[in-house]
Amino acid sequence: MAGLRTILFIEDDKPISEMYTRTLERNGYVVDFAYNGAEGIQKANQKHYDLILLDIMMPEKSGIEVLQDLRGEDGLGHPDTKIIILTNLAQDKTSQEALKSQADGYIIKADIVPSQLVEIIGNLR
Amino acid sequence: MQSTRFKRQTLALFFIVSLVPALVVAAIWYVDTQLGDTNSLIVDIHSFILPVFLIGVVPALLLSFAFAELLARPVRRLHAAVQRLAQGNYQKLDIPNSSGEFGEIAVALDQVATQLSQTISAAASETALIESERNKLRGVLNSMTDGVFALDRDGRIILFNKAASELTGRSIAEVAGQLAEKVMPFRQGGELVMTRWLATEAGPDQKIGHWRNLELYRANGESLYVDVQAILLPQDPNGISALVTFHDLTKTQQLEEMKIDFVALAAHELRTPLTEVKGYLDLLAHEATRLSKADREFLNRAIDGANQLGELMNNLLNVARIEHGELNYHPGHLDYLDFIQENSRVYELLVTGKDRQFELKIPANLPTITADDSGLREVISNLILNAIAHTAPQTGKVTLQVKRHRDEIETSVIDNGTGIPSSAIPHLFTKFYRVEEMKAATRGTGLGLYISRSIIEAHGGHIWAESEEGKGSTFTFRIPVRALVTQANVTDNTTKITRGAHGWIKNNPLH
Numbered sequence: 001m002a003g004l005r006t007i008l009f010i011e012d013d014k015p016i017s018e019m020y021t022r023t024l025e026r027n028g029y030v031v032d033f034a035y036n037g038a039e040g041i042q043k044a045n046q047k048h049y050d051l052i053l054l055d056i057m058m059p060e061k062s063g064i065e066v067l068q069d070l071r072g073e074d075g076l077g078h079p080d081t082k083i084i085i086l087t088n089l090a091q092d093k094t095s096q097e098a099l100k101s102q103a104d105g106y107i108i109k110a111d112i113v114p115s116q117l118v119e120i121i122g123n124l125r
Numbered sequence: 126m127q128s129t130r131f132k133r134q135t136l137a138l139f140f141i142v143s144l145v146p147a148l149v150v151a152a153i154w155y156v157d158t159q160l161g162d163t164n165s166l167i168v169d170i171h172s173f174i175l176p177v178f179l180i181g182v183v184p185a186l187l188l189s190f191a192f193a194e195l196l197a198r199p200v201r202r203l204h205a206a207v208q209r210l211a212q213g214n215y216q217k218l219d220i221p222n223s224s225g226e227f228g229e230i231a232v233a234l235d236q237v238a239t240q241l242s243q244t245i246s247a248a249a250s251e252t253a254l255i256e257s258e259r260n261k262l263r264g265v266l267n268s269m270t271d272g273v274f275a276l277d278r279d280g281r282i283i284l285f286n287k288a289a290s291e292l293t294g295r296s297i298a299e300v301a302g303q304l305a306e307k308v309m310p311f312r313q314g315g316e317l318v319m320t321r322w323l324a325t326e327a328g329p330d331q332k333i334g335h336w337r338n339l340e341l342y343r344a345n346g347e348s349l350y351v352d353v354q355a356i357l358l359p360q361d362p363n364g365i366s367a368l369v370t371f372h373d374l375t376k377t378q379q380l381e382e383m384k385i386d387f388v389a390l391a392a393h394e395l396r397t398p399l400t401e402v403k404g405y406l407d408l409l410a411h412e413a414t415r416l417s418k419a420d421r422e423f424l425n426r427a428i429d430g431a432n433q434l435g436e437l438m439n440n441l442l443n444v445a446r447i448e449h450g451e452l453n454y455h456p457g458h459l460d461y462l463d464f465i466q467e468n469s470r471v472y473e474l475l476v477t478g479k480d481r482q483f484e485l486k487i488p489a490n491l492p493t494i495t496a497d498d499s500g501l502r503e504v505i506s507n508l509i510l511n512a513i514a515h516t517a518p519q520t521g522k523v524t525l526q527v528k529r530h531r532d533e534i535e536t537s538v539i540d541n542g543t544g545i546p547s548s549a550i551p552h553l554f555t556k557f558y559r560v561e562e563m564k565a566a567t568r569g570t571g572l573g574l575y576i577s578r579s580i581i582e583a584h585g586g587h588i589w590a591e592s593e594e595g596k597g598s599t600f601t602f603r604i605p606v607r608a609l610v611t612q613a614n615v616t617d618n619t620t621k622i623t624r625g626a627h628g629w630i631k632n633n634p635l636h
Binding site: 013015016019020022023026088100104105108109110111113114115116 | 400405411438439
């Protein structure tokens with residue numbers, strides 16, 4: 001598992017976060033939740049996580065704003081934390097390109113299943 | 126018949142009337158010869174005058190009146206009938222008790238009236254028909270979304286439909302009788318192409334002219350872009366010399382865009398429930414321990430269905446993006462031989478997993494090209510999945526062949542399957558096209574080849590199909606070694622961003 005163990009899941013849709021979490025926990029990961037963007041930023045700044053899974057369409061603060069807050073000039077940067085966007089929102093080319101400087105991945109939820117997410121995370125280094 | 130009766134009656138009347146004075150004269154003569162005395166005669170005559178008058182003159186007068194009345198009544202009736210006729214009442218005259226000559230006149234008059242009435246009702250129904258046709262035509266013209274107007278011999282507007290009025294922002298009253306080149310100046314590069322054509326082509330023959338994307342100023346000064354069709358009508362009896370229709374392109378484009386937005390939105394909104402369907406099926410597949418063989422089969426079918434649905438949505442979204450010109454391409458330097466060898470393992474598993482034979486034919490070396498690897502991966506996957514679908518297990522064979530063709534790299538997917546009817550080949554790469562004969566056998570969306578074509582064309586390449594029914598098909602694409610994209614847009618693949626069809630992970634292979 002190459003040292004990657006703790007995950008913060010920032011996602012407003014409970015059935016979806018529970019679905020992924022179940023599989024992640026069965027595979028030995030420790031998962032915390034945040035149900036909106038603001039809560040996500042707060043939790044990310046309180047504790048170190050190896051990985052943040054980040055939805056885009058959320059109340060309070062969108063995933064894009066969370067990313068700016070965590071990785072932008074005024075943010076803490078969290079250099080040891082990987083951030084993967086996990087969304088069903090199909091960003092256009094320009095927006096995706098812009099995200100590349102700050103995010104470590106962009107995954108369309110509907111294209112993967114929980115077991116594939118575990119596989120992808122297992123391959124991160 | 127009537128005529129004879131009339132004669133008999135008349136003769137009888139004359140006879141009676143002329144008999145009365147004769148009887149009077151005869152009576153006076155008789156009295157005179159009997160008495161002989163003048164005085165007494167005078168007295169007697171005086172005493173005779175009253176009875177004679179009563180017996181002779183009164184009936185004569187009465188009879189005359191009766192006779193006159195007998196003559197006058199049919200004349201009056203005829204007169205009334207003619208007057209009714211004159212007033213436009215052409216119904217059957219119905220002249221009662223007419224006999225003799227008057228009867229004949231009445232009958233003749235009646236026939237005239239009937240004929241008139243028939244002629245007039247025929248004309249009336251014709252007028253009604255013309256009126257209803259005119260209303261229909263007016264309805265059609267005004268319900269059309271295309272603008273329509275007609276010109277007279279001098280090039281002045283004599284007809285202008287509702288759409289023409291709405292599109293140009295000019296009222297019918299405003300344009301009626303105006304020269305078309307003044308109020309409807311369709312321009313192409315500043316030239317009045319349509320009106321000039323009308324003037325130069327005018328002749329004895331009917332002619333049709335088409336123009337695409339002409340500019341027309343609306344009343345408020347805005348530009349309108351339209352397709353125009355004009356018909357020259359030299360022989361038109363109504364004095365129309367030309368009929369012009371024009372189609373608003375802005376509206377078409379807006380509609381097209383709305384449709385695309387809807388598709389993109391639908392694909393996006395449908396993904397969320399699909400995520401749960403696929404995700405929980407995956408949990409079930411991994412966690413359920415006491416599933417029977419049949420249960421497991423049902424579960425697998427549900428997973429297959431959900432995956433197909435996901436693919437369909439992504440294809441629809443891709444089509445929407447293609448039409449928006451927004452398909453995400455990230456061209457980079459690509460070692461094509463490496464790329465093919467790496468991916469061929471996945472293709473081989475795909476093909477052999479379906480009990481078909483797989484063969485890879487590649488040259489010893491190939492140049493590095495500028496291309497979007499995930500785009501090309503999608504195209505080759507599409508072609509291989511098609512080849513699998515159209516071959517039979519065990520006997521089926523799919524070959525992936527790559528070779529250099531001058532300044533292009535040529536990639537072919539060859540199968541020994543059912544082949545494609547030659548009539549279908551020209552349509553294969555169009556949107557939603559599915560070969561009729563193959564619909565039952567395959568479950569495609571009719572989008573894969575359309576998307577493939579778009580990807581290859583974005584690389585400056587081309588794609589085509591060759592096939593012989595019963596022997597198999599070959600799908601080939603060529604892309605130039607020197608790609609058309611500028612160097613500035615090229616990302617260096619050494620940063621190793623691995624992109625899946627719909628996502629990417631830095632420094633990590635997604636597939």
